[in-house]
Amino acid sequence: MGELLLHGGLVATQIDGGQLLEDGAIRISAEGRIAALGPSAEVASDEIRADFPGEVVDLGGRLVLPGQINAHNHLYSALARGMAPLGERPATDFVGVLETLWWPLDRALDEESVYLSALFGLMESARAGVTTVVDHHASQGFVRGSLDAVARAARDLGLRLSTCFEVTDRDGAEVAAAGLEENAAFAASLKDASPLGGAPQITATLGLHASFTLEDETLARAGRLVDELGLPGVHVHLSEDRADAEDALRRGGVRPTQRLDAHGLLRPGSLTIHGLWVDEAEIALLAERGCLLVTNPSSNMNNGVGRCDLARLRAGGVRVAVGTDGMSGDVLNSLALAYFARRDAARDPSVGWDDALALLAGNRAVAEVFFPGAQLGTLRTGGPADLVVMDYLPFTPLNAGNLLGHVLYGGLASRTRDVICGGRYVLREGRFPQLGEDFAELSRRTQLAAQSLWDRRALKPNT
Numbered sequence: 001m002g003e004l005l006l007h008g009g010l011v012a013t014q015i016d017g018g019q020l021l022e023d024g025a026i027r028i029s030a031e032g033r034i035a036a037l038g039p040s041a042e043v044a045s046d047e048i049r050a051d052f053p054g055e056v057v058d059l060g061g062r063l064v065l066p067g068q069i070n071a072h073n074h075l076y077s078a079l080a081r082g083m084a085p086l087g088e089r090p091a092t093d094f095v096g097v098l099e100t101l102w103w104p105l106d107r108a109l110d111e112e113s114v115y116l117s118a119l120f121g122l123m124e125s126a127r128a129g130v131t132t133v134v135d136h137h138a139s140q141g142f143v144r145g146s147l148d149a150v151a152r153a154a155r156d157l158g159l160r161l162s163t164c165f166e167v168t169d170r171d172g173a174e175v176a177a178a179g180l181e182e183n184a185a186f187a188a189s190l191k192d193a194s195p196l197g198g199a200p201q202i203t204a205t206l207g208l209h210a211s212f213t214l215e216d217e218t219l220a221r222a223g224r225l226v227d228e229l230g231l232p233g234v235h236v237h238l239s240e241d242r243a244d245a246e247d248a249l250r251r252g253g254v255r256p257t258q259r260l261d262a263h264g265l266l267r268p269g270s271l272t273i274h275g276l277w278v279d280e281a282e283i284a285l286l287a288e289r290g291c292l293l294v295t296n297p298s299s300n301m302n303n304g305v306g307r308c309d310l311a312r313l314r315a316g317g318v319r320v321a322v323g324t325d326g327m328s329g330d331v332l333n334s335l336a337l338a339y340f341a342r343r344d345a346a347r348d349p350s351v352g353w354d355d356a357l358a359l360l361a362g363n364r365a366v367a368e369v370f371f372p373g374a375q376l377g378t379l380r381t382g383g384p385a386d387l388v389v390m391d392y393l394p395f396t397p398l399n400a401g402n403l404l405g406h407v408l409y410g411g412l413a414s415r416t417r418d419v420i421c422g423g424r425y426v427l428r429e430g431r432f433p434q435l436g437e438d439f440a441e442l443s444r445r446t447q448l449a450a451q452s453l454w455d456r457r458a459l460k461p462n463t
């Protein structure tokens with residue numbers, strides 16, 4: 001690809017605590033890095049534009065933001081939209097939701113449905129202004145090669161991805177071992193991967209489902225594997241529901257956080273997801289180990305599992321981040337929900353802003369775990385050109401100090417017009433140029449694959 005010169009935009013270098021250029025320009029190198037960032041008069045003057053060797057794009061005053069980071073998603077769940085759970089009556093607790101909805105689905109996924117689910121899940125992410133997705137993949141009926149299928153979707157579309165396989169013992173020791181092997185094989189396959197905008201496009205970690213579906217032997221093997229492969233840590237659900245804590249206590253008299261820690265799984269590069277039912281000792285341990293805890297408010301509300309107490313976690317020194325947990329690709333919507341949920345829980349309209357700032361910083365920290373040194377979530381000269389153009393011409397004053405207010409109250413993510421990742425257009429005026437012209441055909445094919453997946457899952461036995 002050639003160089004790109006964007007000018008005449010309202011350019012924010014970060015949602016929080018960055019600079020705002022009222023008439024800003026961004027010059028993107030052929031390699032996909034930001035070569036220059038500044039006022040249009042300097043970076044994209046008439047003379048520069050006239051002699052520019054690549055494409056010149058007038059942003060027409062639209063808002064430009066850094067591409068957003070989704071700290072926890074399940075791309076494998078994208079084809080579940082509109083799907084009814086199995087069973088005659090709706091599940092009345094969290095484990096019931098897993099048994100009637102998610103576990104039958106992940107046993108029925110095959111190579112084509114994993115690829116298409118990831119592709120459409122990533123498209124939804126791009127449409128919500130996300131350029132980096134941290135994925136937690138499960139397809140217990142199609143383990144070997146599944147992460148390649150997810151990564152292929154990210155390469156075909158041009159987004160940045162970190163993924164891993166959710167290892168679990170719920171389908172037996174053989175499937176658990178295959179899951180560990182899939183994590184290892186995928187991580188090894190990325191050694192010579194080509195970069196995007198000067199940073200890796202695809203990275204890996206070690207995925208684990210949750211303490212309550214994992215045997216001690218598997219946890220021990222996971223800990224050894226993280227060391228052997230030099231992975232950042234693990235990506236694991238933690239105390240999403242009280243059932244996780246009850247199970248760990250039954251097994252060995254300790255809670256899930258201590259159980260994971262006993263196998264060396266809690267590290268600064270580990271992502272712990274949810275953390276609704278953690279006690280004070282667990283909070284202290286998460287803080288001591290430096291783990292990141294990712295909250296997913298829309299998912300918690302949907303599953304009726306309770307609230308994540310961000311204030312308590314943050315007061316205990318835990319670093320927090322935000323994700324969507326497969327509910328959608330829209331991480332800024334999740335950010336807004338976390339903010340409103342905090343006010344709702346506290347019955348106090350003065351709180352929440354600091355939490356939103358902490359979550360944005362946390363998502364940048366999550367990206368640094370998987371893409372160290374890239375400083376994703378920030379636009380800067382020399383950094384990867386991961387940015388989004390919003391169809392948003394603000395009708396109230398917008399400045400660096402109140403941009404977060406526009407994001408939380410303005411539903412900005414739904415206005416995503418263009419997405420550039422590593423200097424390449426992923427979304428342009430609502431279309432995906434990498435996918436060619438047969439988008440309607442691709443959608444039809446995917447709908448057939450989804451129907452077949454829904455039909456198949458009822459045939460797979462629960463184990």
Ligand SMILES: [Zn+2]
Nearest residue numbers: 136237273325
């Ligand atoms: Zn999850």
